[in-house]
Amino acid sequence: MSTEEIENKHTISVLVDNEPGVLARVIGLFSGRGYNIESLTVAEVRARRQQSRITIVTNGTPMIIEQIKAQLCRLVPVHKVVDLTIDGPSVERELALIKVVGSGEKRVESLRIADIFRARVLDSTNESFIFEIVGDTEKLNAFIELMRPLGLVDVSRTGVVAIARGIEAL
Amino acid sequence: MEKEQNGKLTGSEILVMALTDQEVTKIFGYPGGAVLPLYDALLQQNSISHILVRQEGGALHAAEGYARSTGKVGVALVTSGPGATNAVTGLTDAMMDSIPLVCITGQVPTHLIGNDAFQECDTTGITRPCTKHNYLVKNVDDLARIVHEAFHVARSGRPGPVVIDLPKDVAMAIGSYSPPEKNEHKTYIPQMKGDASDIKQAVKLLIGAKKPIFYCGGGVINSGPKASKLLAELVRISGYPCTLTLMGLGAYPASDPQFLGMLGMHGTYEANMAMHDCDVMVCVGARFDDRITGLISEFSPNSKKIHIDIDPSSINKNVAVDLPIIGDVANVLEEMLKNWKSSNTKPNQKALKTWWKQIDEWRAQDCLKFSQRGEVIKPQFAIQRLYEATKNNDDVYITTEVGQHQMWAAQFYGFEKPNRWMTSGGLGTMGYGLPAALGTQVAHPKALVIDIAGEASILMNIQEMSTIAQYQLPVKIFILNNEYMGMVRQWQELLHGGRYAESYMESLPDFKKLAESFGAVGMRVDKASDLDAMIEEMIKVNKAVIADVHVEKMESCYPMIPSGAAHNHMLLGPEDNSQRPISEDGMVLV
Numbered sequence: 001m002s003t004e005e006i007e008n009k010h011t012i013s014v015l016v017d018n019e020p021g022v023l024a025r026v027i028g029l030f031s032g033r034g035y036n037i038e039s040l041t042v043a044e045v046r047a048r049r050q051q052s053r054i055t056i057v058t059n060g061t062p063m064i065i066e067q068i069k070a071q072l073c074r075l076v077p078v079h080k081v082v083d084l085t086i087d088g089p090s091v092e093r094e095l096a097l098i099k100v101v102g103s104g105e106k107r108v109e110s111l112r113i114a115d116i117f118r119a120r121v122l123d124s125t126n127e128s129f130i131f132e133i134v135g136d137t138e139k140l141n142a143f144i145e146l147m148r149p150l151g152l153v154d155v156s157r158t159g160v161v162a163i164a165r166g167i168e169a170l
Numbered sequence: 171m172e173k174e175q176n177g178k179l180t181g182s183e184i185l186v187m188a189l190t191d192q193e194v195t196k197i198f199g200y201p202g203g204a205v206l207p208l209y210d211a212l213l214q215q216n217s218i219s220h221i222l223v224r225q226e227g228g229a230l231h232a233a234e235g236y237a238r239s240t241g242k243v244g245v246a247l248v249t250s251g252p253g254a255t256n257a258v259t260g261l262t263d264a265m266m267d268s269i270p271l272v273c274i275t276g277q278v279p280t281h282l283i284g285n286d287a288f289q290e291c292d293t294t295g296i297t298r299p300c301t302k303h304n305y306l307v308k309n310v311d312d313l314a315r316i317v318h319e320a321f322h323v324a325r326s327g328r329p330g331p332v333v334i335d336l337p338k339d340v341a342m343a344i345g346s347y348s349p350p351e352k353n354e355h356k357t358y359i360p361q362m363k364g365d366a367s368d369i370k371q372a373v374k375l376l377i378g379a380k381k382p383i384f385y386c387g388g389g390v391i392n393s394g395p396k397a398s399k400l401l402a403e404l405v406r407i408s409g410y411p412c413t414l415t416l417m418g419l420g421a422y423p424a425s426d427p428q429f430l431g432m433l434g435m436h437g438t439y440e441a442n443m444a445m446h447d448c449d450v451m452v453c454v455g456a457r458f459d460d461r462i463t464g465l466i467s468e469f470s471p472n473s474k475k476i477h478i479d480i481d482p483s484s485i486n487k488n489v490a491v492d493l494p495i496i497g498d499v500a501n502v503l504e505e506m507l508k509n510w511k512s513s514n515t516k517p518n519q520k521a522l523k524t525w526w527k528q529i530d531e532w533r534a535q536d537c538l539k540f541s542q543r544g545e546v547i548k549p550q551f552a553i554q555r556l557y558e559a560t561k562n563n564d565d566v567y568i569t570t571e572v573g574q575h576q577m578w579a580a581q582f583y584g585f586e587k588p589n590r591w592m593t594s595g596g597l598g599t600m601g602y603g604l605p606a607a608l609g610t611q612v613a614h615p616k617a618l619v620i621d622i623a624g625e626a627s628i629l630m631n632i633q634e635m636s637t638i639a640q641y642q643l644p645v646k647i648f649i650l651n652n653e654y655m656g657m658v659r660q661w662q663e664l665l666h667g668g669r670y671a672e673s674y675m676e677s678l679p680d681f682k683k684l685a686e687s688f689g690a691v692g693m694r695v696d697k698a699s700d701l702d703a704m705i706e707e708m709i710k711v712n713k714a715v716i717a718d719v720h721v722e723k724m725e726s727c728y729p730m731i732p733s734g735a736a737h738n739h740m741l742l743g744p745e746d747n748s749q750r751p752i753s754e755d756g757m758v759l760v
Contacts, residue, residue: 017356017357021298028299067487075303079357
């Protein structure tokens with residue numbers, strides 16, 4: 001494979017007008033053109049100007065990534081598209097809520113691992129915990145894998161949010 | 171309907187005012203429950219005339235024909251539900267070919283949206299992927315702004331279709347009007363001017379080229395007549411060869427010796443070979459479509475590619491280019507010309523001479539040759555005679571349906587000027603040509619408008635004959651009748667051992683009588699020796715005409731780049747097929 005064909009993961013931030021259907025436009029673009037979405041988060045970030053920020057994690061060859069950005073820019077309600085993966089250093093975080101059911105030794109072990117990962121206990125019953133964990137995607141994946149043999153029954157993840165380091169704003 | 175109440179208007183009146191301010195004079199449409207207030211408002215004014223089509227699909231193609239032949243925004247008005255869904259094909263067609271349209275769709279009243287109400291459909295949901303942008307108007311006070319914005323979005327940048335979905339209660343609500351604003355849109359700002367240093371670099375590359383070619387498309391036409399003039403000037407000053415895509419025909423004069431003809435799947439041998447062998451390619455307002463490139467991995471392997479396009483998403487989509495220039499074609503060409511003229515270096519004339527010598531050798535193949543022997547009319551001959559009979563008329567517009575006849579028209583009809591050729595390129599919509607001709611004739615009442623059709627395609631929107639009758643439009647329909655879906659049949663020969671599954675057109679109407687039943691003139695010709703007289707008669711009649719030209723049934727369209735093959739592997743005639751069977755990879759392509 002030439003370098004042109006290697007697929008890489010990219011985190012893309014999109015600033016949009018928070019108008020009806022804007023998320024459908026973005027998602028429809030990805031499904032209609034056969035691009036991947038690994039995760040997608042969206043929320044209003046500038047209430048006064050009614051603007052939302054969408055963070056998309058996707059993967060593709062450099063040509064595909066370039067296409068994705070150009071296609072996003074073409075949508076009328078899109079203000080700005082930034083590829084955080086190549087436009088400089090950035091930080092990424094994801095939050096997960098993880099339910100583990102069990103008793104005895106496994107229950108103690110799950111609590112011990114949660115402590116190592118700095119996961120918080122949000123809810124506890126005699127047979128279950130709900131942990132809240134924040135970190136990058138890899139950390140969350142590692143934690144979930146460790147919880148699996150200890151009685152993991154449910155996971156809810158926010159998807160990645162990301163922001164560029166330094167003084168620049170989107 | 172209530173007239174003004176303290177300067178207030180109904181939504182319908184606001185819409186009509188906004189359309190008037192956008193200089194709309196023609197609307198193609200079909201009424202229905204959800205748009206009755208709009209029709210009532212249209213009835214009470216005189217600046218906009220409404221053309222009643224016979225199916226909404228026809229309205230969209232008519233608006234496309236209007237838009238392509240004038241460079242203005244075409245406008246369609248349809249009702250909710252089935253009206254909107256019938257419009258989808260035309261919207262997609264306009265999206266693919268970058269045609270500026272505004273389509274107003276009626277919608278059920280806002281309180282019923284989502285209720286599966288009568289004639290309700292999710293119009294904005296359905297049309298989202300096939301429009302440049304769409305709007306659902308929920309508040310009457312947003313209506314004027316949305317209409318003005320819709321026209322701006324439709325016509326600027328890379329043009330395209332825009333839908334305004336208007337619920338009936340909003341059309342009847344009382345609100346206020348606002349005229350178009352000059353302010354820039356807050357997010358949608360197309361880049362018009364190309365980067366100066368890139369343009370300089372492009373001209374340097376071009377001047378240094380030994381085997382250059384201009385490859386130009388519909389973007390030149392969309393940029394306006396000035397772009398075509400600038401292109402012709404740049405091509406002539408350079409002495410370089412120029413080829414056009416199907417969408418670009420007319421952007422450069424066909425009779426010019428520097429024109430190599432159309433390129434692509436059914437393009438000329440010389441155009442495709444020159445594209446394959448060139449060392450510098452300038453793509454102007456074209457998009458490296460799969461009909462153009464053939465096998466991507468072998469597409470023009472040794473060339474530096476310059477790509478001028480207003481749409482950044484067209485760059486590096488199919489083919490990686492060396493020097494992209496984002497901007498409006500006319501703007502960029504103007505700057506290129508300035509750079510060219512002020513440049514101290516000039517092209518290497520010796521290399522250019524060798525290049526032309528090579529091109530002339532390819533030309534000597536005479537890839538479009540055919541022999542008209544006997545009385546059975548060759549379809550190519552029919553188009554050639556039509557061209558000869560009309561080429562001195564300054565005011566001719568040609569539309570086509572989709573299929574073999576379309577390719578023959580592209581090959582054998584020479585276009586000298588832009589906006590004269592209306593064909594469905596990207597989507598390949600059979601049934602496009604008749605309504606498009608109708609729309610073109612509405613825009614140019616005195617012009618000679620000819621729909622070059624096939625007997626299969628013409629039946630897809632034949633109901634528009636009734637519209638043509640109502641408005642007494644003297645559209646000429648020139649049917650190449652071979653009793654087959656010719657292109658389907660040709661592909662069945664190439665790919666499926668000549669097993670003609672469902673491609674024979676049984677039970678065709680008597681087109682002569684069909685014409686007469688719509689108050690038009692019907693003609694039929696079977697013999698080559700009668701063809702010229704029929705064409706002359708067809709042009710002379712000041713009425714709509716259906717000319718049923720019975721042609722050689724088994725003729726195939728050549729030359730052809732078979733699917734999955736590269737530019738330099740063209741089939742020049744049927745005898746080439748057997749020698750080079752199509753690969754399995756090619757079989758799956760369309």
